[in-house]
Amino acid sequence: MKSFKVIGIIILGMIILFFIYAIFLPNEVVTEKEVEINAPVETVYDLVNDFHQWQNWSPWFDTAHEVTYVGADKGVGAVMRWVDDKDKVGERSIKTSDFPNSIIVVTQFREEHSTADMTFEFSSMSDQKTKLTLKFKMESQFSYPFGRYIAWLIQAGVDNSFPRALVNIKDYAEKEKSDTLDYKVIEEEFAVSNYLLIKDSSAMEVMDKVMGKNFGQIMNYIKMSGLEVQGAPVVFWQKFNPQGISVFWAAMPVNEGTKVRGRVENFKFEGGKVCKIEYFGAYDKSAGAWNTLDKYIADKGYTMNGAPFEQYITDPVTEPDTTKWQTNIYFPVK
Structure with missing residues (x-):
C-alpha cells in the first residue's frame, strides 16, 4: 500500500508540474528573422x-x-493549396502585395482550424542589395494547458524552418543575380x-x-493603308x-507615316545611341x-x-520552344 501511495504522490506531482509549467508557455507563436541579400529588391x-x-x-x-x-498568377488573390505526406491539407494566399515594401501571406491549416500571418518586409539598401525581414504570428486557439504545449512545439518548428527559408531565398536570389553576368551588352x-x-x-x-x-488592330490598319511592315x-x-x-506603346515599324484615325497614332523614333541585349527565353524571365542593362x-x-523598348524577333505562334524566343531589349542612352 505504501508503494502505491508513493506512486500516486509522484503522479500527482507530475500532473501539478505539467499545469504549472504550462502557465509559463506562450499561447501564441511569434518570430522575426532577417537576412541581407546581394540582389535587387525586384x-x-x-x-x-x-x-x-x-x-x-x-x-x-x-x-x-x-x-x-488557383486564383491570380501572383500578388493579391494568388492561392497555393497542398496536401502533405500525412494527408493534412493547408492553404496559403497573398493578402496584401505592396511593391516594393511588403507582402502578407495568410496560411490556413484546415485540420487544426487555425490561421497564421507571414509578413515579408523588403528594404532596398542599394541598387544591388536588399534586407528581407520575415515576421510570423499565429494566434492561438491554443487553450490552457494542452494548447500551450502545442504552441511550444510549433514555435520550435518555426524557429528551425524560418532561418532556412531566408537562407534559401538569399542563395537563390544571388544565383539569379549572378546569371545576369552572362548577358552581352551591345x-x-x-x-x-x-x-x-x-x-x-x-x-x-x-x-x-x-x-x-492592339497589334491586331495595328496590322489591320497597315493593310487598309497599303503600308509595308519594316521589321x-x-x-x-x-x-x-x-x-x-x-x-x-504597342508599335509596328512601317515604311512611312500615314493619315491615322481612332486609337492608331503615328510615331517617329529619332534614333540615336542604344545599349542592347539579345535575350533568348520566355518573356517573364527577362529580368x-x-x-544587366541597368x-x-x-x-x-x-x-x-527615352523609354526602353523591346523588339520581338521570334513569333511565339510559330515557335513553341520558349528557349528560342529572341527579344532585343534596348535602352536609349546619352
Whole structure:
C-alpha cells in the first residue's frame, strides 16, 4: 500500500508540474528573422510574390506531395493549396502585395482550424542589395494547458524552418543575380524609324491579351493603308509595374507615316545611341537582362534618353520552344 501511495504522490506531482509549467508557455507563436541579400529588391520580391517560385526556396515543400495553384498568377488573390505526406491539407494566399515594401501571406491549416500571418518586409539598401525581414504570428486557439504545449512545439518548428527559408531565398536570389553576368551588352546606333502605334495600359495577368488585340488592330490598319511592315513588333515601356498597371506603346515599324484615325497614332523614333541585349527565353524571365542593362549604363555613366523598348524577333505562334524566343531589349542612352 505504501508503494502505491508513493506512486500516486509522484503522479500527482507530475500532473501539478505539467499545469504549472504550462502557465509559463506562450499561447501564441511569434518570430522575426532577417537576412541581407546581394540582389535587387525586384528579384527578391518576385520570389515571394509568385507562389510558383516558392518551390525554389521554401523548406515547407519538403513535406508537400501535392500542390495546386488557383486564383491570380501572383500578388493579391494568388492561392497555393497542398496536401502533405500525412494527408493534412493547408492553404496559403497573398493578402496584401505592396511593391516594393511588403507582402502578407495568410496560411490556413484546415485540420487544426487555425490561421497564421507571414509578413515579408523588403528594404532596398542599394541598387544591388536588399534586407528581407520575415515576421510570423499565429494566434492561438491554443487553450490552457494542452494548447500551450502545442504552441511550444510549433514555435520550435518555426524557429528551425524560418532561418532556412531566408537562407534559401538569399542563395537563390544571388544565383539569379549572378546569371545576369552572362548577358552581352551591345552599344550601337538605332536608325530613325516610323511606327504606327496604340498607347495602352494593363495589369500583367492580362497583358498578352491586351497587346495581342492592339497589334491586331495595328496590322489591320497597315493593310487598309497599303503600308509595308519594316521589321518586328516593338513595345515602348513608358511605365513598367509588375505588381500593378504598366503603361506601354504597342508599335509596328512601317515604311512611312500615314493619315491615322481612332486609337492608331503615328510615331517617329529619332534614333540615336542604344545599349542592347539579345535575350533568348520566355518573356517573364527577362529580368536578368534588364538588370544587366541597368547596371551597365550606371557603370558607364550613361543616362536614359527615352523609354526602353523591346523588339520581338521570334513569333511565339510559330515557335513553341520558349528557349528560342529572341527579344532585343534596348535602352536609349546619352
